[in-house]
Structure formats: structure tokens, C-alpha cells
Amino acid sequence: MGSKTATFIENDLxxxxxxxxxxxxxxxxxxxxxxxxxxxxxxxxxxxxxHDQDSAPPPPKAQVVGWPPVRSYRKNVLQQNKSxxxxxxxxxxxxxxxxxxxxxxxxxxxxxxxxxSYRELxxxxxxxxxxxxxxxxxxxxYNGSDYAPTYEDKDGDWMLVGDVPWDMFITSCRRxxxxxxxxxxxxxxx
Amino acid sequence: MAYSSSTASFPEEVLEHxxxxxxxxxxxxxxxxxxxxxxxxxxxxxRRIFVGNCYAVNPRIVIRRxxxxxxxxxxxxxxxxxxNLVPDGWGGYVYPWIAAMAGAYPWLEEIRxxxxxxxxxxxxxxxxxxxxxxxxxLSSCEGFSTDGLASIAANCRNLRExxxxxxxxxxxxxxxxxxxxxxxxxxxxxxIACLGSEVSFSALERLVARSPNLRTLRLNRxxxxxxxxxxxxxxxxxxxxxxxxxxAEIRPDVFSNLAEAFSVCKxxxxxxxxxxxxxxxxxxxxxxxxxxxxxxxxxxxxxxxxLIKLVGHCHSLKCLWVLDYIEDAGLDILARSxxxxxxxxxxxxxxxxxxxxxxLTERGLVSVSEGCPKxxxxxYFCRRMSNAALVTxxxxxxxxxxxxxxxxxxxxxxxxxxxxxDTGFGAIVEHCRELRRLSLSGLLTDRVFEYIGTHAKKxxxxxxxxxxxxxxxxxxxxxxxxxxxxxxxxxxxxxxxALLANAAKLETMRSLWMSSCSVSFGAxxxxxxxxxxxxxxxxxxxxxxxxxxxxxPVEKLYIYRTVAGPRFDMPAFxxxxxxxxxxxxx
Numbered sequence: 079m080g081s082k083t084a085t086f087i088e089n090d091l092x093x094x095x096x097x098x099x100x101x102x103x104x105x106x107x108x109x110x111x112x113x114x115x116x117x118x119x120x121x122x123x124x125x126x127x128x129h130d131q132d133s134a135p136p137p138p139k140a141q142v143v144g145w146p147p148v149r150s151y152r153k154n155v156l157q158q159n160k161s162x163x164x165x166x167x168x169x170x171x172x173x174x175x176x177x178x179x180x181x182x183x184x185x186x187x188x189x190x191x192x193x194x195s196y197r198e199l200x201x202x203x204x205x206x207x208x209x210x211x212x213x214x215x216x217x218x219x220y221n222g223s224d225y226a227p228t229y230e231d232k233d234g235d236w237m238l239v240g241d242v243p244w245d246m247f248i249t250s251c252r253r254x255x256x257x258x259x260x261x262x263x264x265x266x267x268x
Numbered sequence: 269m270a271y272s273s274s275t276a277s278f279p280e281e282v283l284e285h286x287x288x289x290x291x292x293x294x295x296x297x298x299x300x301x302x303x304x305x306x307x308x309x310x311x312x313x314x315r316r317i318f319v320g321n322c323y324a325v326n327p328r329i330v331i332r333r334x335x336x337x338x339x340x341x342x343x344x345x346x347x348x349x350x351x352n353l354v355p356d357g358w359g360g361y362v363y364p365w366i367a368a369m370a371g372a373y374p375w376l377e378e379i380r381x382x383x384x385x386x387x388x389x390x391x392x393x394x395x396x397x398x399x400x401x402x403x404x405x406l407s408s409c410e411g412f413s414t415d416g417l418a419s420i421a422a423n424c425r426n427l428r429e430x431x432x433x434x435x436x437x438x439x440x441x442x443x444x445x446x447x448x449x450x451x452x453x454x455x456x457x458x459x460i461a462c463l464g465s466e467v468s469f470s471a472l473e474r475l476v477a478r479s480p481n482l483r484t485l486r487l488n489r490x491x492x493x494x495x496x497x498x499x500x501x502x503x504x505x506x507x508x509x510x511x512x513x514x515x516a517e518i519r520p521d522v523f524s525n526l527a528e529a530f531s532v533c534k535x536x537x538x539x540x541x542x543x544x545x546x547x548x549x550x551x552x553x554x555x556x557x558x559x560x561x562x563x564x565x566x567x568x569x570x571x572x573x574x575l576i577k578l579v580g581h582c583h584s585l586k587c588l589w590v591l592d593y594i595e596d597a598g599l600d601i602l603a604r605s606x607x608x609x610x611x612x613x614x615x616x617x618x619x620x621x622x623x624x625x626x627x628l629t630e631r632g633l634v635s636v637s638e639g640c641p642k643x644x645x646x647x648y649f650c651r652r653m654s655n656a657a658l659v660t661x662x663x664x665x666x667x668x669x670x671x672x673x674x675x676x677x678x679x680x681x682x683x684x685x686x687x688x689x690d691t692g693f694g695a696i697v698e699h700c701r702e703l704r705r706l707s708l709s710g711l712l713t714d715r716v717f718e719y720i721g722t723h724a725k726k727x728x729x730x731x732x733x734x735x736x737x738x739x740x741x742x743x744x745x746x747x748x749x750x751x752x753x754x755x756x757x758x759x760x761x762x763x764x765x766a767l768l769a770n771a772a773k774l775e776t777m778r779s780l781w782m783s784s785c786s787v788s789f790g791a792x793x794x795x796x797x798x799x800x801x802x803x804x805x806x807x808x809x810x811x812x813x814x815x816x817x818x819x820x821p822v823e824k825l826y827i828y829r830t831v832a833g834p835r836f837d838m839p840a841f842x843x844x845x846x847x848x849x850x851x852x853x854x
Binding site for chain 2: 141142143144145146147148149150151152153155156232233234246249250
């Protein structure tokens with residue numbers, strides 16, 4: 079599948095360079111709920127379709143416009159499909175998610191596949207955002223800490239990180255949000 | 269005893285009643301040529317019109333001849349627009365048609381459009397102009413947003429079909445679906461598969477629940493698998509279903525819920541969708557497999573073993589669309605299990621990769637041609653082919669009506685002998701006497717066109733790329749293919765001679781597309797002068813073609829017959845010829 083670290087860094091750099099709205103370029107959004115329907119792709123996108131893919135396979139030859147005759151609609155779906163299949167495929171591929179933190183000027187992206195447990199994930203988040211998240215307890219949530227990690231699940235609901243087993247979490251988590259402790263109190267009380 | 273010459277022997281009403289049984293355009297056109305009174309009677313009772321090229325005629329002419337139309341079908345851009353060969357802004361705007369029909373056909377019920385530019389304004393006009401509007405099908409259209417859909421949903425009280433088939437929609441939000449009023453209970457078919465945004469699930473559920481006639485439901489990717497059973501239970505009468513994302517955390521309760529919901533749908537014949545597939549959930553569908561006649565897995569990256577299992581369960585399959593992940597082995601199983609198969613499309617999973625990523629070769633196609641006696645329509649992308657295989661296929665399946673083969677590498681020869689594939693395709697046209705549509709690929713000389721001109725007498729549509737040696741090739745096709753209606757060519761060394769020699773032929777066809785060939789602007793001008801009932805459009809984004817030497821080739825050429833004269837909505841990069849060759853205008 080190519081160098082995971084390399085693509086991770088590539089993606090990280092990509093988000094650091096872009097302070098604007100995410101998803102404004104043709105970068106693939108993994109597990110994103112808004113599947114963007116691109117306008118009819120120009121021949122430039124044809125020629126660039128390779129640059130998002132893994133570095134492992136040999137680079138494709140110079141592409142002829144409109145050849146092979148695959149419709150733009152199908153090409154788009156294949157590209158989107160490739161990215162999300164890779165993320166839900168157990169054997170490999172990154173699972174990049176957006177992480178936002180209340181008060182931070184821009185979002186970050188992390189690869190959930192890199193972590194094996196909640197503890198590792200939370201530690202990484204603490205390092206990335208320079209905050210303290212504290213320890214999870216079933217009864218109190220993250221009470222007592224400045225921030226609480228929450229996530230949006232497949233139903234679009236915002237859940238507290240830590241309630242479900244890790245394996246279930248990684249298949250249902252779509253994005254992360256680190257909430258300020260005062261706001262998060264509400265979640266923990268439910 | 270003399271019969272009165274000017275009155276029909278049957279009263280008009282009787283003739284009209286008889287004509288009402290004629291549905292095909294061909295028959296109706298024939299009838300209207302019999303005599304003036306039949307022409308009159310027929311034109312008043314024609315309810316359905318099909319315009320294969322929206323620029324071949326204009327709305328005024330149509331409305332004048334057929335005043336009582338209820339159903340209109342229009343096609344806009346040439347087929348090669350699907351592959352980005354037609355620049356944006358070329359044309360195909362439907363608004364003028366709708367504006368004209370809004371006044372003339374207040375009782376219009378059905379609009380079917382393909383490759384046309386539709387705007388929100390157009391959709392709003394449709395929704396407000398036709399009180400009994402029932403069917404809107406937008407196939408590969410563009411130019412509109414979900415706001416336009418909201419107008420349709422809100423205002424078309426008797427809407428039966430809303431089908432957005434692979435259109436490019438500006439997806440502002442999923443909120444439009446909630447505009448269907450509670451009183452709308454007439455839906456029969458809803459296809460929103462091409463939309464990205466999530467629609468309100470509860471609105472969708474309520475819509476489905478209050479549509480007892482719903483037969484076709486194609487969801488978009490954003491509808492999660494866990495919620496699919498809810499919809500299935502609301503619509504157990506569904507005949508065609510397009511799932512949303514077919515993936516969820518692997519949970520036994522979700523699985524059993526899904527399997528149970530599928531088992532309730534006893535009428536299900538067609539399935540599609542399956543984005544983001546998690547193969548563990550495929551068995552949930554097994555209860556419906558044996559009755560399935562149509563299966564579209566071409567948007568899902570399914571690993572071969574699970575796919576084979578699934579296909580093996582679908583003994584009644586007539587139509588299968590799939591990615592090349594099926595591989596030769598899967599096609600072997602298909603050939604053994606699906607004896608009713610009529611149509612097969614195998615799409616490439618990695619069209620731009622330099623090398624084959626899957627084991628799909630000519631063998632798979634040979635296998636299916638052997639095993640499936642009813643196979644008549646094929647679209648097959650692969651990376652190698654041989655004359656021997658093509659000859660075998662042709663002999664196995666003389667009943668092909670549509671044969672489209674795309675060997676991914678341009679000009680790829682027979683991989684065994686390194687010869688051109690002329691013999692192979694020659695066998696196809698020789699054996700398949702009913703062939704109506706053919707797409708060629710691989711290394712081909714003028715010889716293959718000789719075969720085609722000689723044998724393909726029923727061929728209506730031919731697509732060529734990177735083929736042929738000289739004008740002889742094009743000449744064979746234009747002079748030999750009697751039934752030819754549409755010819756599309758790219759990157760072939762065809763030029764002025766064949767085109768001008770067969771000018772008259774072009775008026776018997778719907779259209780001719782040539783791009784990256786060797787046709788000069790001078791020849792285009794000559795052709796336009798000779799043939800006033802053809803529109804000769806030169807699409808050239810490099811500036812005015814007559815600023816270059818007259819014999820330099822034009823980029824793209826689109827020629828079509830028309831009774832409407834030159835069109836007035838051409839963008840700057842489309843050049844047409846005037847009698848006064850010095851004038852250039854867009």
C-alpha cells in the first residue's frame with residue numbers, strides 16, 4: 079500500500095498549507111459525509127487523477143483526454159470509492175478523519191489506523207492540540223479536564239469518545255471534535 | 269363507381285383510434301406519409317415525440333406540426349461529451365424548448381432529457397407550467413442545483429417519476445426532498461443516486477411510506493445501510509432498489525435486520541448502488557438473488573470471491589454491470605450460472621494504471637459468449653485481445669446487437685500474433701448480422717473498415733478511435749453502412765476526400781463527430797456550401813480556423829442534419845461557415 083508515513087505526512091502538510099475551507103481541492107475525503115459531486119472534470123483533472131493515489135504503483139503514462147472512454151461520473155465515483163474502501167478495509171489503508179478543536183483556527187487530520195486504543199488516540203490529540211483531555215470514566219465522562227473529545231458517528235450524532243469498544247468506535251467515527259470542558263459537561267451527564 | 273377522392277373512406281375518429289395503437293415513431297412517420305388527410309389526422313393525435321438531436325429541429329416547428337403532445341424526449345450533446353471531448357458551453361440548452369412548450373403544451377406530462385443543460389430556472393418553469401406533470405428524467409444532464417429539484421418536488425402534485433440518472437447536480441443541501449408535500453402520494457420512481465448530500469431520512473421515510481405505487485427507489489450514497497431496512501419495510505413492493513452505502517460496522521443485529529427486510533421484498537428484480545461495500549453484508553441479499561434480473565455492481569470495489577458467490581446465486585440474471593474485479597474466473601462462473609444473460613458491461617477499476625491490476629483478459633469474454641446463449645449486448649474493457657478470441661466470440665454469438673470493446677492501450681495489436689485486429693472485428697460484423705452498435709479499439713487498418721462496409725448493413729452507430737490508415741477507411745464506412753445513423757471518430761487519419769465524396773450520406777445520418785482527425789477547414793466550408801441542410805460546426809479552441817492555412821486540420825468537427833438552420837446559441841469556440849467564406853461569426 080505504499081509508505082503510510084509518507085502519505086500521512088503528505089496529508090498533514092496538505093492541511094497545514096490550507097487555511098481555507100477543507101475539501102476545496104480534489105483531495106479525497108476519507109469517510110466524509112459530504113461526498114462532493116465535482117463539476118464536469120476538465121482534462122487537467124484527467125491528467126492529475128494519478129497524483130492522489132498511492133506512490134507504490136508505477137506512474138501512469140501520459141494520459142490522452144477522454145481515453146479510455148470512462149465517463150467522468152464513473153471516474154469520480156471510482157476515485158471516491160477507492161479512498162473510502164481503503165479506509166474501511168481491515169487489511170490496510172489510512173483512515174483519515176478531521177479533528178477540530180474549539181477555539182483553534184484550523185482543523186487537523188489524523189489517521190485512526192495508527193492507533194490501537196483510546197489511550198493512544200487521546201495522547202496523540204493532546205500532543206497535537208497542546209491541551210489536556212484527562213481520563214475517561216463511564217460515569218463522569220471527562221469531567222475535571224479542560225477538554226472533552228467527542229465524535230460524530232455515522233448517524234450524524236455527536237457522541238462522547240470512550241463509551242463504546244475501540245473496534246466499534248473506529249468503524250463508526252466520522253470526525254472528531256475536542257470540546258471545551260464546560261460545554262462537554264452536558265454530554266457526560268446523559 | 270368512383271370513390272370520393274378527398275374524403276377518407278373511414279371517418280377521422282376511426283382512423284385516429286387506429287393510429288392510437290401505433291406507438292413507434294417509425295410507424296407514425298410512415299403513416300403520416302400516406303396522404304394529406306392521414307398526415308393531418310396523425311399529427312393531431314401524436315402524443316409522444318423523440319428528438320434525437322435538439323438542434324435538428326426547433327420547438328416552433330415541432331409545436332406547429334404536433335399540437336397535442338404529452339411526452340417529449342430530447343437529446344443534446346454528442347455522445348463523446350461523456351468523455352470530456354466537448355468543451356463546456358458548447359450548447360444543448362433546454363430552456364428555449366421548455367419556454368416554448370410552456371405555452372403550447374399546458375398538458376405536457378413527461379420530459380426526458382439526455383446530455384442537456386438544464387437550469388434551476390428551467391426546472392421551476394417546468395414545475396409551474398404543466399399542471400399534470402408526471403415524469404422528469406434527466407440523464408447525464410447538468411447546470412442545475414438541488415434548488416431546482418425543490419421546485420419540482422413542491423409544485424408537481426402528480427409527480428410519478430423523478431430520475432436524475434448520473435446527472436451533475438450542484439448539491440446545495442439535502443433539504444429539497446422535504447419539499448414534497450404530504451399530499452404527494454403518486455411516486456412510482458425516484459432516483460437520487462447521483463446526489464452527494466444527505467437528505468433528511470425521516471422525510472425520505474415518510475415519502476416512501478405514503479407512496480404505495482413506488483416501484484423504483486435508487487438512494488444516494490449518504491443513506492446508511494443500517495437505515496435501509498426501514499425503507500424496505502415501508503416499500504416491500506419495490507421492484508428496483510439502489511442501495512446507499514453498503515457498509516456498516518459488522519454487527520449481527522444489523523445483519524439480521526437487513527436480511528429480514530430483504531426477504532420481505534418479494535418483487536425485487538433489480539439492484540444497484542453498493543458504494544463502500546463491506547462484503548460481510550452481501551449474504552443479507554441472498555434471499556432476493558434468485559429472482560434478480562438486473563444487477564449493477566459497477567460502483568463497488570468488491571473482491572472477487574464474494575462477488576462470484578453473489579453472481580452464482582443470481583440464476584435469472586439478464587443484465588449485469590460490474591467492475592473488472594470480477595476477473596476471468598468470475599466470468600467463467602457467470603457463464604455457467606446465468607443462462608438468461610442478455611447484457612454484460614465490464615468496466616475498468618483502474619483505467620489509468622499502466623499495468624493490469626486484475627486478471628481480466630479476453631478469456632472472460634470468450635467464456636461468456638460460449639455459456640450465455642442469449643447474450644446480445646456487451647461493453648467490455650480489457651487490456652489484451654486476439655483475433656482468435658474475437659473470431660471465436662463471433663462464431664459463438666451471432667446474435668449480438670451491441671458490441672463495444674475497449675482495449676485500454678490505444679492501437680494495441682493482437683497480443684499473440686502482433687497483427688492488427690482487423691480479422692477479429694471482421695468476424696464480428698460478418699457473423700453478427702443484426703449488429704446495430706459497434707465500438708472498435710486496438711490496432712486496426714483500413715481493412716477492418718472494408719469488412720464493416722461490406723457486412724454491417726444494420727449497423728446504426730459506430731465509434732472509432734486510433735484506427736485506420738487513410739481516407740479509404742472512412743469511405744468504406746460511409747459508402748457501405750446503409751443503416752448508419754451516428755458515427756463518432758477520434759484520432760483517426762481520415763480527411764477531406766472521404767468526407768466530401770460522401771457528403772450526401774451525411775444527410776441520411778443523425779450526426780458525425782470527428783476530432784483529432786485530418787479534416788481541413790477548407791473542406792468544412794465546402795461541405796457546408798454543398799449541403800445546406802447540414803450544420804457543419806467546427807469546434808476549435810485555438811482561435812479562428814481561417815486564420816490558419818486552409819489545409820490545416822480542425823480540432824473537432826460536428827456535423828448534423830437539421831431543418832432548423834444554423835443555431836444561435838453557439839459559444840465563441842464553435843465556428844460555422846457562411847456562404848460568404850470571409851465572414852466568421854460564432
